[in-house]
Amino acid sequence: MKEETMDKVDDKFSVESEASGSISAEMELQVDNDAVIPVIPLFFIVFLVALCGIVYELIIGTCSSYLLGDSVYQFSLTIGLYLSAMGIGSYLSKKVENRLLNVLFAVEIAIGLAGGFSGLFLLAAYTNTDYYHPIMFLLIILIGAMAGFEIPILVRILEKQANLRETLANVLTFDYAGALIGSLAFPLLILPAMGVVKGAIVVGLINIFAAFLTVIFCRRAMDGTFKLLVAATAVGAGLLFSFARADEVTKILESRLFNHRVVFKAHTRYQKLDLTRWHNDIRLYINNHMQFCSVDEYRYHEPLVHPAMSLAGGGGRVLILGGGDGLAARELLKYPDLKEIVLVDIDPDIVKLCRENPLISKLNEGALDNPKLTVVSMDAYKYVEQNPERFDCILIDLPDPNNVSLSKLYTKTFYMLVRSRLKPHGALALQSTSLYFAPKSFWCIHETMKAAGFFVRGYHVTIPSFGDWGFQLASLNSFEPGDLRVKVPTRYLDDREMKNIFAIAEDEIYRGEKLACNTLIFPKVLQYYAMEWKKW
Structure with missing residues (x-):
């Protein structure tokens, strides 16, 4: 009888507990050793874990894009490996049966260590070893597996709540919010303000902060945390020390990427900028690709500008797409009949650098401050799409089509938009990578322009710092290169050389299979470019 009475009491207590569980569980939960801990901090830890994980993924993809190029491939590889590794980590988490909070704390420390130093590891691997890819794969798999390991552990801790359905919903909500x-x-914020190296370190410190939050709010449910606290403190101190020395270490490592001393570097919202100097040799790099060398840049900018200006009549209104260094504008300002230059560059920081840095402003002769020039900080594609104005001459001075964002600026659709912004007598010139090193890319651009309705002639020059470099000159009407004349003072290009640059050698004429037109849907020039430059 006494046992039956006790059973009824237990049943009543169980029913009452279930009824009140959803309310009390919102604020605290009871773990295996009867210690009660708050729930909200654990949800916040889920948020931080997700935030750190996605940033590590982006840092590794960005590093690989900067160092190896082909951003689509690098990010696809990073995302695929990371997600697969998360699956491995999630699977392995089922082998942990107890002391879940201690395990969570240890994993947070490990992720903070691996992720916090990921930017530095990758830069050091690229500049000091031939094993960049294995090290990158190892980092992705390690960080991804630990990130995948954490979420199931957190769910199992939080499933002490009465309702597993609500637990999963809450965990995934905070997880996606953090991502x-x-x-x-x-x-x-992170990339433009700190770059990949310091940014990774800061995110690593967030992981260590999450680890300490685990101890602060869950210490009653944990035991044997002294060694873990020492480890977390050591890793945190190491990250703080590395943050303080990051600029110095990064400068040393990046100097190995370039032959000359780095005098300026920055991560803008759009790209990574490095300026190097050796005596009078000034070089600007964007995402580790050289944009100009002060010793011979005139052999690039004179052929870009003067054939088109000769064909267009040498005056009027000129549109420059790209050209934020102001060097093409310098050449244009030699024409007395020039009325206006509109320079469209997506990155205002590169224009600011080339306007304010005395090394570059001396080189461009203050062109970016000339009253005839107007700077528009806008994507080139959007500008020609939205702006109805027409120009006498258009110069496209953009980086090579080495990623999808740039490839769209070499498509038939883009060239048709540019064509609609050109006056009937106008001329268009653009750089189109190396005729010798990347012939398929060069002739693909050529054929794409023809498909957009231009009459096109390809030409090329020798630039010591770049090699054999190609350009396209286009108009709405046919023309003969022999009729072009240089009408302003130059250092390299004269009337005789104007004729020579249009001569294409036999081994530079493409005679292979028919090249596809580059379009938004099928960016063939990106494929050609990646294949050809990989050989060199």
Whole structure:
């Protein structure tokens, strides 16, 4: 009888507990050793874990894009490996049966260590070893596996709540929210303000902070944390020390990427900028690709500008797409009949650098401050799409089509938009990578322009720092290169050389299979470019 009475009491207590569980579990939960811990901090830890994970993923993809090029491939590889590794980590988490909070704390420390130093590891691997890819793969798999390991552990801790359905919903809500904030914070704040090396270190410190939060709010449910606290303190101190010395170490490592001393570097919202100097040799690099060398840049900018200006009549209004260094504008300002230059560059920071840095402003002769020039900070594609104005001459001075964002500026659609912004007598010139090193890319651009309705002639020059470099000269009407004349003072290009640059050698004429037109849907020039430059 006494046992039956006790059973009824237990049943009543169980029913009452279930009824009140959803309310009390919102604020605290009871773990295996009867210690009660708050739930909200654990949800916040889920948020931080997701934020850090997505940022590490972006840092590794960005590093690989900067160092190896082909951003689509690098990010696809990073995302695929990372997600697969998360699956491995999630699977392995089932082998942990107890002391879940201690395990979570240890994993946070390990991720903070691996992820926090990921930018530095990758840069050091690229500049000091031939094993960049194995090290990159190892980092992705290691960080991804630990990130995948954490979420199931957190779910199992939180499933002490009465309702597993609500637990999963809450965990995934905070997980996705953290991923959203991380994916926004990286391009808008972390990358432009700190770069990949210091940015990774800061995110590593967030992981260590999450580890300490675990102890602060869950210490009653944990035991044997002294060694873990020492490890977390050591890793945190190491990250702080590395943050303080990051600029110095990065400068040393990056100097190995370039032959000359780095005198300026920055991560803008759009790209990585490096300026190097050796005596009078000034070089600007964007994402580790050289944009100009002060010793011979005139052999690039004179052929870009003067054939088109000769064909267009040498005056009027000129549109420059790209050209934020002001060097093409310098050549244009030699024409007395020039009325206006509109320079469209997506990155205002590169224009600011080339306007304010005395090394570059001396080279461009203050062109970016000339009253005839107007700077528009806008994507070139959007500008020609939205702006109805027409120009006498258009110069496209953009980087090579080495990623999808740039490839769209070499498409038939883009050239048709540019064509609609050109006056009937106008001329268009653009750089189109190396005729010798990347002939398929060069002739693909050539054929794409023809498909957009231009009459096109390809030409090329020798630039010591670049090699044999190609250009396209186009108009709405047919023309003969022999009729072009140089009408302003130059250092390299004269009337005789104007004729010579249009001569294409036999081994530079492409005679292979028919080249596809480059379009938005099928960016063939990106494929050609990646294949050809990989050989060199």
